[in-house]
């Protein structure tokens with residue numbers, strides 16, 4: 001028996017090249033997307049948009065005159081103040097979790113990787129947008145270098161700031177993590193990222209709403225499940241019940 005939801009998803013999948021729809025439909029992975037409404041929404045979105053569809057990129061003259069800061073505008077610790085004063089000479093980015101080769105990168109290491117620059121629009125769920133150029137290595141380079149294991153299903157982003165007693169964090173699935181426009185940014189409009197926008201490192205995840213773009217990034221962690229992390233909903237705002245985990249635009 002093929003129910004209605006399943007039939008329409010199969011119609012979408014049939015449009016994708018290389019994979020027979022029957023074959024794909026019979027895998028556990030395909031079946032499990034029908035278990036939850038959110039899973040269904042996510043799968044349908046991915047199927048219709050194409051798993052590698054790019055977010056729109058803009059011309060330099062489209063850039064907004066001012067990129068406001070939102071949420072945390074600094075990290076309120078003596079350690080962060082000292083880092084800021086030293087130009088983040090000792091900042092460390094850990095790549096850890098379900099990886100065969102855990103790494104700790106300095107800012108110089110991050111700058112030495114192949115770079116991607118993209119002029120994109122940031123959309124905050126609170127109802128404002130801003131277009132800017134962001135530069136940094138693709139997250140996929142870091143994940144490949146760390147050799148992420150098969151069991152990993154999510155990438156968690158750890159941040160230095162604490163809001164109302166909880167550390168800010170976010171997470172995405174592997175499709176989003178390996179998307180070509182998912183970068184670890186260290187430049188905003190050609191300059192080091194300002195304090196209010198997440199210095200020295202912040203995620204850009206261009207097909208997702210603003211709250212996914214973790215600022216003050218300290219670690220990238222591969223995990224099998226997000227259930228046991230903080231509130232179990234995969235992010236600071238998600239744990240509060242304010243916003244959904246899947247924030248596709």
Ligand SMILES: Nc1nc2c(c(=O)[nH]1)N[C@H]1C(S)=C(S)[C@@H](COP(=O)(O)O)O[C@H]1N2
Pocket residue numbers: 067068069070071072123124125159160161163168169196197198210211212213214215216
């Ligand atoms: N660490 C951290 N990352 C964060 C936030 C935050 O408060 N702390 N706020 C999020 C939200 S809601 C938005 S809209 C963007 C804002 O980015 P901006 O300050 O560069 O405008 O960062 C996101 N990432």
Ligand SMILES: [Mo]
Pocket residue numbers: 070123124125126210211
């Ligand atoms: Mo936001």
